[in-house]
Amino acid sequence: MFCSTIFSAATRRAFSSSSKSGIPGRVIFSGIQPTGVPHLGNYLGALTNWVKLQKIAKPEDELLFSIVGWHALTLPQDPDALAASRRDLLATLLAIGLDPKRSILFHQDHNRAHTELAWILNCITPVGKLRRMTTWKSRLATSRNANDESEVDESLLNAGLFTYPVLQAADILVYRATHVPVGEDQTQHLELCRDLADIFNRTFPSTGSLFSLPIQLNTPSRRILSLRDPTSKMSKSSPDVNSRILLTDTTAQIKAKLRSAVTDSIAGITYDPMARPGTSNLLTILAACTDEDVELVAQRYIGKGHGHLKGDVAEAVEEMVKGPRAEFEKIRHETKYLDEVARSGAEKANERSEITMQAVRERLGLRR
Numbered sequence: 001m002f003c004s005t006i007f008s009a010a011t012r013r014a015f016s017s018s019s020k021s022g023i024p025g026r027v028i029f030s031g032i033q034p035t036g037v038p039h040l041g042n043y044l045g046a047l048t049n050w051v052k053l054q055k056i057a058k059p060e061d062e063l064l065f066s067i068v069g070w071h072a073l074t075l076p077q078d079p080d081a082l083a084a085s086r087r088d089l090l091a092t093l094l095a096i097g098l099d100p101k102r103s104i105l106f107h108q109d110h111n112r113a114h115t116e117l118a119w120i121l122n123c124i125t126p127v128g129k130l131r132r133m134t135t136w137k138s139r140l141a142t143s144r145n146a147n148d149e150s151e152v153d154e155s156l157l158n159a160g161l162f163t164y165p166v167l168q169a170a171d172i173l174v175y176r177a178t179h180v181p182v183g184e185d186q187t188q189h190l191e192l193c194r195d196l197a198d199i200f201n202r203t204f205p206s207t208g209s210l211f212s213l214p215i216q217l218n219t220p221s222r223r224i225l226s227l228r229d230p231t232s233k234m235s236k237s238s239p240d241v242n243s244r245i246l247l248t249d250t251t252a253q254i255k256a257k258l259r260s261a262v263t264d265s266i267a268g269i270t271y272d273p274m275a276r277p278g279t280s281n282l283l284t285i286l287a288a289c290t291d292e293d294v295e296l297v298a299q300r301y302i303g304k305g306h307g308h309l310k311g312d313v314a315e316a317v318e319e320m321v322k323g324p325r326a327e328f329e330k331i332r333h334e335t336k337y338l339d340e341v342a343r344s345g346a347e348k349a350n351e352r353s354e355i356t357m358q359a360v361r362e363r364l365g366l367r368r
Helices: 009-015 040-056 079-095 113-122 127-131 135-143 159-173 184-203 251-259 277-290 294-299 306-331 335-364
Strands: 027-032 062-067 104-107 179-181 215-217
Touching (some): 135 184, 251 306
16 A cells, blocks of 8 residues: 655745646756766766755745666666665765755665656557667677677666666656656666656556656766776776776875876877777866866877877866765764664655656556
8 A cells, every 4th residue: 555645835836737747947957877976977977967956946946966876777786785885875976965855865776756657658558669779789789898789799688787778757747747867878768757657648648647747957077988998988887997987996096096097109199089089088088077178188188199188187076076075074974963864865756756657647547
């Protein structure tokens, strides 16, 4: 049985009737898997954009940022490591500037409405749509350290990994999110989410559409590559620890990793991602740290060498991460505070999602 919930007047106004007429502002949702302390690619990708969205959001906008533990289970996990990663990631979100009084920060697995709606959506999802998803192949390839997706053995595919785009759609739709900040690699999944929202609305019309079709927020994002293999993205799954910079790395570790970064033997510094991926990756990192156009940054290094560039990148990275790093080290040991943030965020998330699920159950005939 589902417990009855008393909702605040503000929440009822925000989630009453149809999404189009009932929500005065935007509802922005995004999630990140609990892989522990983020690396530079995570930070310069999704996380800095979340902070920017929080800063520019209007008072009537709602922001929900989730640590999606159920998604992590689609690949083998060590239970103790996963528990530590969940806590460290929450501490990181707070350390980089997300404010739990302004944004709802919560663990996905603290709200069962996600999996309830995921099952319902699974029941209306054509298998053909899931087979066209490409991300599960790349995730399997990465987990197996395969060179490319052609080396992936489909017998290793489990049902959770195959259907996790449906859970991702449920993550979004359970809050009737109107806008979703995701990278280009997730565009296909957001399109599936929109398709499922439309299928549900047409299959169970009642008095009108329940779900709006979420809009992709194309936030500026830098694609940060591995320092040791600049043909692939920076990743924590790489066996080479020098391939990535973590937000907790010391000044000395950052300098050492960047000194050993793969570049090329071509004289001079130019930005050419195809011909010079390693050099271009360093320029991309520097431009992201200083919030400049990468082409303009490259012009400053005409006639200079890789040693000069690597030194400047190390200084810029250190300047950017030293504040969040210090804050993280302080927060990560404040267990009571982290537990309270998680509890409060889950309470708010459950309150909002239960209103959606009451409407969903009513349309399905699963009435109390």
